[in-house]
Amino acid sequence: MGRFDGKVVLITGASSGIGEAAARQFAAEGAQLCLVARRADRLEALAAELTAKGSKSIAVAGDVTRDGDMEAAVRKAQETFGRLDVVFANAGFSVNGKAERLTLADYQRQFETNINGVLRTFHASLEELKQTRGVFAVNGSVSGHISVPGFTAYSMSKFAIRAFCEGARLELQKTGVAVVLISPGFVESEIQKVDRMGRYNPNQKSFIPPWIMVPAGKAAKEITRAIHCRKREGVITGHGRVFVCINTLAPWLVRLVLKYGPVPGK
Numbered sequence: 001m002g003r004f005d006g007k008v009v010l011i012t013g014a015s016s017g018i019g020e021a022a023a024r025q026f027a028a029e030g031a032q033l034c035l036v037a038r039r040a041d042r043l044e045a046l047a048a049e050l051t052a053k054g055s056k057s058i059a060v061a062g063d064v065t066r067d068g069d070m071e072a073a074v075r076k077a078q079e080t081f082g083r084l085d086v087v088f089a090n091a092g093f094s095v096n097g098k099a100e101r102l103t104l105a106d107y108q109r110q111f112e113t114n115i116n117g118v119l120r121t122f123h124a125s126l127e128e129l130k131q132t133r134g135v136f137a138v139n140g141s142v143s144g145h146i147s148v149p150g151f152t153a154y155s156m157s158k159f160a161i162r163a164f165c166e167g168a169r170l171e172l173q174k175t176g177v178a179v180v181l182i183s184p185g186f187v188e189s190e191i192q193k194v195d196r197m198g199r200y201n202p203n204q205k206s207f208i209p210p211w212i213m214v215p216a217g218k219a220a221k222e223i224t225r226a227i228h229c230r231k232r233e234g235v236i237t238g239h240g241r242v243f244v245c246i247n248t249l250a251p252w253l254v255r256l257v258l259k260y261g262p263v264p265g266k
């Protein structure tokens with residue numbers, strides 16, 4: 001018996017990294033999946049693999065920045081499975097660079113995916129989730145607690161998402177829909193290879209030391225646990241929990257470390 005037996009889970013950004021690992025983990029725990037992202041070839045390969053292993057899965061090409069795409073994905077999930085129990089609004093990327101060098105367009109591009117993309121996913125799926133008293137989970141970040149130099153655009157988007165989750169969770173209490181914020185630390189994925197325009201660039205250098213990175217599969221196990229428990233917030237990765245804890249108890253210490261840390265000056 002899996003924790004998600006008979007449940008239907010929709011994941012945005014399921015074509016790589018955390019979303020792909022979460023899809024595998026949900027499938028391993030019994031769920032059926034609706035996989036959404038722009039790279040249809042990757043989604044179709046993953047859907048075929050999960051279906052072959054016994055978890056019926058469908059791939060729906062969609063862009064969270066485009067009006068109507070998420071409604072189409074939810075409709076497809078409903079037609080195929082007849083229900084929707086969990087939505088994991090995970091699609092996102094990072095616009096890096098010092099604030100004085102970033103343009104308004106850079107910030108708007110960041111917010112369009114990381115904030116408005118979550119809102120589109122929320123509005124498209126809420127009525128279905130009310131039917132099953134399901135879970136709307138959002139992938140935030142430890143950067144939604146700590147604003148790091150060189151990442152103001154990304155941190156702003158993740159602070160905003162944390163605010164959304166806190167309020168929406170209370171608003172929806174009577175409907176039976178739980179809102180779960182997932183706040184990961186550093187997790188192995190392709191995010192370091194995506195440039196500030198949102199394009200995959202295999203030559204882009206990562207500034208995160210590999211030793212701190214947590215495998216996506218390990219993070220995915222923590223994510224499904226937090227969603228199953230309908231937690232208010234699941235801070236994912238050990239180092240992530242330490243950072244958030246220190247930031248709460250001694251924010252001056254975090255500021256001191258960040259003051260002398262490297263700033264990606266792209």
Ligand SMILES: NC(=O)c1ccc[n+]([C@@H]2O[C@H](COP(=O)([O-])OP(=O)(O)OC[C@H]3O[C@@H](n4cnc5c(N)ncnc54)[C@H](OP(=O)(O)O)[C@@H]3O)[C@@H](O)[C@H]2O)c1
Binds near residue numbers: 040064192194
């Ligand atoms: N990795 C970390 O250390 C870390 C830490 C904290 C939070 N996070 C958050 O985790 C989430 C997933 O990121 P990741 O680290 O797994 O990076 P990733 O490997 O680059 O995955 C990002 C996913 O988002 C999808 N995506 C991006 N823009 C999209 C759009 N407009 N419409 C639909 N899908 C879109 C991508 O698919 P397509 O390109 O195929 O559309 C891809 O599947 C993000 O929200 C990120 O902020 C990551």
